[in-house]
Amino acid sequence: MKFTLKSTLLVVLFLFTFWSKSYGQITSSGKTFYMSFMEMETRSGGLPDTLLLFVTSDVNTSLVLDNPRVAGSNQTVNITAGKVNRIEVDRTYYYPVGSEFPSTDVNSKKGLRIVAKDPVNVYCLNLELNRSDATFILPYESMPSAPEFFIPSFSPNVITSGSNYSESEFVIVGMDNGVKVEITPTVDTKGGKTAGTPFTVTLSKGQVYEVQSKTADGTSNTDPAATSWATTGAKKGDLTGTRVRVIEGCGKINVFAGARSIYIPKGNCSGASGRDHLYTQVLPTLALGKDYVLMPFSGQTKGYTYKVIAAYDTTKVYINGTLANTILKRGQWIYQDVTSGTAECVRTDKPAYVAQYMKNGACSGLTGSNGDAALFLSPDVNQRLIRTLVGTATTSNMNQHWVNILVTQSAIKSVKVNGVALASNAFTNVTCGKYAYAQVKVNNPSSNTVTSDSGFICVAYGVGPYESYSYSAGAVFENLNYDISITRKTMCPGEDIKLGAVVVGNPKIRGYRWNFGDGTTDTGKNVVHKFKKVGSFFVVLKIPVTLDCGNVDTIVRSKIITIKQGPVLDFPDTTTQCASVLNLKLTAPYSNKFLYKWQDSSKLQTYTITTAKKVWLKITDTSTNCTSIDSTWVRRSDAIIAAIKYDSLNQCYKTDVFAMRDGTKYKNDGWKWSNWRIYDSYKGFYYSKDSIAYRYKFDTISVNKLRYIVESKRGCRDTLDTLLVVYPYPIAKLKSSWSYFCQNQEITLTDSSVSKEGVGQSYWNFGNGEKDTVPPYTVKYKFKTAGSFKVQLITETPFGCRDTIDSTFVVQPSPINVIDVKTYSACLKTNLFDFTDKSSISSGTYTTGWTYGKTPNTSTNSSVKGVKFTDTGWQLVILKNTSSYGCADIDTVKIHINPEPKAYFVVTDSSTCFAGNFFNFDDASTVPKNATLASKAGWKYKDGTMNLAKTVLNKKFSSPGKYWVRIIASTTDGCLDSFQREVEVFPMPQADISINGKTQCLTGNKYIFKQKYPYTGTAGVHVWKTSDGASGTGDSFVHSFTSIGTYRIFHSIQSNEGCFDSTSDVVNVVASPKTSFTTSKDTACLGGHLFSFTDNTVFGSTYTSKWSLGDGTTGTAKNITGKGYLSAGKFDVKLVITTSAGCSDSLTKTVNVWPVPVANFAMNSLEQCLVGNSFVASNITQENSATGVAYTWYVKGIALANTKTVAAQTMPDTGNYPVKLKVVSDKGCATEKTLVLRVNEHPSVVVSGSNACAMAPIQFNAAAKVNRGSIASYSWNFGDAGTSNISNPKHIYTTDGSYGVTVTVTSDKGCATTTAAYPITVLPKPVADFNSEYLLSRGLETDWKFTFTGKNTDTYNWMFQDGQTSTSSNPFFMTFSGTGDFKVTLIASNSSGCADTTTKSIFLKPELLFYLPTAFTPNIDGLNEEFKPYQAFGLSKYRMTIMNRWGEILFYSEDPTVGWKGLDSKGEPVMEGVYAFAVTFRYIDGAMHAYKGTVTIIK
Secondary structure, eight states, X not given: OOOOOHHHHHHHHHHHHHXXXXXXXXXXXXXXXXXXXOOOOOSSSSSOSEEEEEEEOSSOEEEEEEOTTSTTOOEEEEEOTTSOEEEEEOHHHHOOOSSSOOTTSGGGGOOEEEEEEEEEEEEEEEEOTTTOEEEEOOOGGGSOSXXXXXXXXXXXXXXXXXXXXXXXXXXXXXXXXXXXXXXXXXXXXXXXXXXXXOEEEEEOTTOEXXXXXXXXXXOTTOOOOHHHHTTTOOOTTOOTTOEEEEEETTOOEEEEEEXXXXXXXXXXXXXXXXXXXXXXXXXXXXXXXXXXXXXXXXXXXXXXXXXXXXXXXXXXXXXXXXXXXXXXXXXXXXXXXXXSSOOEEEEEEEEEXXXXXXXXXXXXXXXXXXXXXXXXXXXXXXXXXXXXXXXOOOXXXXXXXXXXXXXXXXXXXXXXXXTEEOXXXXXXXXXXXXXXXXXXXXXXXXXXXXXXXXXXEEEEEEEEBTEEEEEEEEXXXXXXXXXXXXXXXXXXXXXXXXXXXXXXSOOEEOOOEEEOSSSOEEESSEEEEEOOSSEEEEEEEEEEEEOTTSOEEEEEEEEEEEEOSOOOOOOOSEEEEESSSOOEXXXXXXXXXXXXXXXXXXXXXXXXXXXXXXXXXXXXXXXXXXXXXEEEEEXXXXXXXXXXXXXXXXEETTTOOEEEEEOOOOSSOOEEEEEEEEEETTTTEEEEEESSEEEEOOSSSEEEEEXXXXXXXXXXXXXXXXXXXXEOOOBOOEEESOSEEETTOEEEEEEOOBOTTOOOEEEEEOSSSOEEEESXXXXXXXXXXXXXXXXXXXXXXXXXXEEEEEEEEEEEOOOBOOEEOSOSEEETTTOOEEEEEOOBOSSSOEEEEEEETTXXXXXXXXXXXXXXXXXXXXXXXXXXXXXXXXXXXXXXXXXXXXXXXXXXXXXXXXXXXXXXXXXXXXXXXXXOTTSOBOSSEEEEETTSOEEEESEEEEEOOSSSEEEEEEEEEEBTTOOEEEEXXXXXXXXXXXXXXXXXXXXXXXXXXXXXXEESSOOOSSOOEEEEEETTSOEEOSSEEEEOOSSSEEXXXXXXXXXXXXXXXXXXXXXXXXXXXXXXXEESOSEEETTSOOEEEXXXXXXXXXXXXXXXXXXXXXXXXXXXXXXXXXXXXXXXXXXXXXXXXXXXEEEEEEEEEEOOOBOOEEESOSEEESTTOOBOEEEOOBOXXXXXXEEEEEETTEEEESOSOOOOBOOXXXXXXXXXXXXXXXXXXXXXXXXXXXXXXXXXXXXXXXXXETTSEEEOEEEEEOSSSOEEEEEEEOSSSOEEOSSSOEXXXXXXXXXXXXXXXXXXXXXXXXXXXXXEEEEOOOBOOEEEEEEEEETTEEEEEEEEOOBSOSEEXXXXXXXXEEOOSSOOSEEEESOEEEEEEEEEEOTTSOEEEEEEEEEEOOOOOOBOOSEEOOSSSSSSOOBOOBSOOSOEXXXXXXXXXXOOEEEEESOTTOOBOSBOTTSOBOOSEEEEEEEEXXXXXXXXXXXXXXXXXXX
C-alpha cells in the first residue's frame, strides 16, 4: 500500500511549485483543480475510512472547496504558507461507486473542485487500512485544451467473492461545460460497453464518469506475457490502453486511473498478502516522451514490472538498445517482468507511456511482510530538473525510505543531497545507456533537498509491513515534439552560443519567446546568446501554438546550460569620452589567475588611449584555461547643449498644458535618455519623469522652474534650466458699422478687444462653418447664404491667451441666378434653344430680366423657349434678377452656332461578278470657308458593315445582290451631311455534282446526277458527259452502267451574265452476295436449352453478318451460339449479309420457345414464437401460359402431390423447418422453391431490487437471456405510473408505501415475457425545512430563532457557518457575529435510516450604529482630537469631505477610521470656528446613507 502522509506530500507539492513559478510546464501548481476519488476495495464493503486533501502554498492564502453540481456545497479554508494543510472531505459527497452512470445518477455528482486565491499544490489520499493510495492533481491551468489520455492499469487478479474480480478502473472529471469525450475501452466494461467500440459522453464542470471492467473478467492471478500481448495489447479485464479524448471544441477533462485492488505480479508470494488499491493521475499525451530509464528499487532483488503503452500506431519499442516489439495500434501495450534488481532502458520511436510497478513484498525479494503493490508513470530522461525537495512518509509502519537519482555519468560529481555531494561510488552505471543512478536511503521522517547543475530524474519510494509508496519526485513534464538545439564550442563565459527551436510537424506557431535564466530574454526561432556569468542556467523556450480547436496553448521546453569558471569581459561596443581632447583609461577585471594581453601586447590590468581607435583585450584564466576576448571602439565626442522643443513656454491660466520634447542638436550623435524636473510654485512640489517628451498643467497664474537633463547615444550629458509662465486672459470686443447685409455683400468686422499684453491674433468664426485667422484688427467677408448668423471672435494675446465674444448679424436673401440650357452649341440648320430661369432665393421674391441675340432681344418671363440663332459664331445670353430687398445677381451663358458640310462620293465601277468582286469609293464632300471637313468620312453599307476613311479601296460583298453605299461627311464641330448610291454583284453558277450513291451494286444500279447548287441568276447552259460515252443537257442526268468498274462524269455551266464553272467526279459499280444459314434445333423450354445459328453463305470476298433474332436482339458474329430467350413464343431469325461494298442479301427462319411455370409461395411469417405458432402458405406460382401444370408440396419431409394448396402448419418445438413446392408443365418444363421456417423461444427473466427511502434511487436488475439472439427491449412498470426501457434502471419513489414492479422483456425476435409483480417497500423520507427569525442585535452580534417546518423527522443536526451546531428541533437564541450572507444547514433523519439535507442563507445585518460629534478639540491634549464617526461598522464606499465657508476642501477621507484633525489641505491648523461636513456610505444591507451638517472646532 502507498500510504503517503505529510512529509511525503511535501515532495510532490514543493517539487512542482519550484518549477511552475517561473517556467509554466505541465505541473501540479495552480489555482483551479478538478478531481475525483475512485472506488476501492474496503474492509466493510462500504465507504473508505477517510478522504483527505493536502494543500501547500508559498504564501498565506485561502481556497474554496465545492461540488460544482451540488448547490450550497462550498466550503472556505485558510491555507498557511510553508506547511502541509490537511483537509478532510465528506465521504458521502465525494466517493463515487459504480461504472458508467448517467448524468442524473448521484455518483456523477461527486466531483470535487478546489479554487484557490493564489497558486497552491494539491495531493489527495484515499485512506483505508492496507488498501490506501494517493496521487498529486494536475490543475486546470496545466491541462492542455482538448487533451488525450491512454489508461495505465493492471489485469484484475483479486477475487472478491465467488468468481467476481476486483475491477480495473478509471474516472473522468469534466473541467469545462459541454465537453464531449470519446472513450474506446480495450475490454468489455461493467456497464455493457464492448471492447474496441468507441462511445461518447458529454460532461459538465465537476461531472464524474467512472468506468470499470466487467466484474466476471480477470486473470486468475496469471501475469500477462509480453510475447502474447505485444500486438493485441489487451488482457481480459485490463483497461490498460483505453483511449480517452475530447473530440469537439477545446474543453478540458482530468483523468485518474488504477484498480480497486490488485496483486503485482501475482497473488500471495510465500504466503504474504500484498494486494492494494491503485490510484494515479494520468498525464495527457502531450507530456509523454520517448527515452526512459527504469531504476530498480533498493533491496528488491527480484526486480519490478513495467508496461509500455503506445499512444501512436506502429510504435517501435527498443529494450536495452534492441528492437523488442513493434506495437501495431495505439492503446496496445507490452508487459515486461524484470526478475533482478537491474536498470533497463526503454526507447520508443514515438511518444509512449511507461508505467513502472512495484511488486508485492515477497515477490520483490523483500523479507517478511514488507512491501506492497505500487504504480507510477515514469518521466522521460530529458524531462530533468536541477532542484527538488523530497520527503518521507510519517507512519508507524512505513519505516524504510529511499530516493533514486538518475543523472548522466559525466554529472555524477554535481549531485548533492542536503548540500552534501554524493560519493562517486554511490552510483551504478546503467549498462544500456550513458546514465548512472544512486539509491540513497534517507531518514524517517525527513525532508531532503536534491540538486544537480546538470539536471536529474528523481523517484521517491518507501516500504513497511503491508505498506509501500512510489512516485516520480523529480521531473519537468514537457512536450517532446518540441526541442532546443544548442551549438557551442566551449563551456566558458562570454562565448556565443547558438540556440534554435526544433519543431516536429507543422503546428500553427505564433512566435518564440526565450528566457535564458540570467535575467535576459529574446525572441525568434533561432537566437545567439552570450552568458556573462559562471553557473548553470535553466534556459526556457515558450512557443504559443494555435490548436485545431481554436485555442492558443503555450508549449514550454527547457535546457540546462553550464558555464565554467572564467574571465568575463563586457566592454561596450563603443566607449565615448565627451571632451575636446581624448585621454581615456580602461581597467580590466582582476584576478591573480588572470593573464592580460592588450592589442599592443601590453600585459597590465589598465590601458590608456589618446587617439580614437578600436581597442581589444584578451584575458586567460590559468585555472580553467578559459579565455575572454572583447573590444571597444574608443572615440571622442563633442559635448551637447541641452535644448527643448515646445509649443510655448508661456501658457494661459486654466487652459495651460505645457507640451515639450527634446530639441537638442547632435553632431554625429543622437538622443538616448532625458529627465524632466518641474517645480510647481503654487503646489510647492517637484515632479520628475524620464522620457523624450513631457506634458504638464499648472493650476493657477504662476512662474515655475523647469530643469531638463539629456544624454546622447555617445553618453554625453547636459542640463537646461528655464521658466514656465502661466499668463492671464484678454477681454474680447467686436465692432461693425451695420447689423444688416445683403447675401454675398462684402462686409468689414473689427477686433476691438482689451488686453494689457495687446492683441496678437484674431480668430473669426462666421457662424456658418467658415473661419478666418488674421492679424489684428479687421477682416473682410461675404455671407453666401441669408439668415441670422452668430459671429464669434476669439482674440489672442502675444502669449497665446484667448477670450471669446459672440455677435449676431442678419443677412438679407439675394437671388442665386442659374440659367438652365440643355446644350451650349448646335449646327446652323438645326439649332433651337430653350433657356429656363432656375434661380432661387431663400425668402421673398425677385424680378426677372433676359437679354440675348445681336438685336438684342429681351424678356421678363421665367423662361425663353424656341430661340433660333440665324448667324454662325458665338451668341451671349444674360439673366439679371433683383430681390424685393434690392439685392441682385447676374448669370450669363455663351452659345456657339456651327456651319454644315455637303456630302458626295464617286465609284470606279457600279457592277461585277461575285467571284473576285471589289469596289473603290472616293470622298468628294465640301464645306464652307468658316468650317473644316473631318479628315475621315463615315461609310455605311447595305451588308451592315461600316468604316471611317477618306477613300475606300477593295470593298467586297459576301454574296451576290444589289447594295446601297452611303457616305456621312462631318465637320470638326460635329455638323453632318450624307449621300447614297447603289452598286450590284452578279451571282456565280456552280457546277458541283450531287450523286445518289457513288458506289452501287451491279444488279439494279441507277445513277442520278444533279447540279448540287442550283443557280439563282438568269438561266444558263448545262453540258453532261460520262467515260463510257453517254452525254446529256439540263440541270440533271440519269444513267445505268452495264458492268462492274470505275467511271467518270463531267459537268459544266455558264450564266447569261457570262459567269462560268465546271467539274467532274468518279463512281464505282460492284458485285452482290447470296445468304444461307442453319439452326441447331427448332424448339426448347424457356430458360432451358440454348439455340445455335450457323452462317453457310458462300461469297468470294469479305462480308459482314447481321442477325435479327426475333426478340429485339441482334448480333454481328458470323455464327450465333448459346442464344436464349426471355419469354415463350415463336421467333423469326433473320440473317442479312452485306459485302464490303455495301451489297446485301437476307434469309429468315422460325424457332419455338415453350413457357415455363415459376414455382412460388409466401408464408404469413417465416419466424414465429413457439407459443401459438401457425404457419399458413399461399401459392403464388406463375404458370406463365404453360399447359398441363402439376403441383407437389414437401412439408416436414412428407410429399403432398397433385394439390395446389396446403393446410396451415403448427410446429411442435423451436428450430428450423423447410417447406418446398415443385411444379411441371405438360411440355416437361419444371421449377421449385424452398423456404425455411423458424420457431423462436421466449426470454427467461429474473427480477431483483431492494427497499429504500422515498426520493432515494433503487437499483432494479432484470437478468434476462435467450439461447438464440439477444434481448431487444425492456419495459418496466414500477407501480407508481413510472416506467423505464433500460435493462437495469434506477427509480425514485416520491411517496412511501408498497409497490408491485413488473417488467416485460422482448427478444430481438419479438418474443416477450412479462414477470409477476415484484414487491418493493418504500420507507418514508423526512423533509428538511425551516424558518428563521431575526431577534435583536448587539453591535456586530445578532440573535436568531430557527423553527423546524419539515416532517417525518426524529433526529435533527444543525450546522452553522461559524462552526456552531445543535440537535434541537427548534434552536432558539442563536448568536452570530459578523455581517453579510451566513449559511445554515439542517440534516433531518428518521428511525428508518432516511435523511434529507437543506441549506439556507440568512443575512446578518446588525442595526446601523452611526454617531458624529458636533464639536471637537484638536489641541494636542490627547482628548477629542479628531472628527470621525463612532460606534460604526459595516460601512463601504465611505466618503467624508470637510469644507470651509468659501467651499474650499480642507480634508477628504475614504476610511471611516481616519478622522479630520483640524488641519487644512497644506497640513496647517485651521482657526477655531464652524466648518461644514458631508459624509456618505453604503451599509451592509446595500442602502446608501448621507449626512450633512457643521462641526465646531474649539481650542
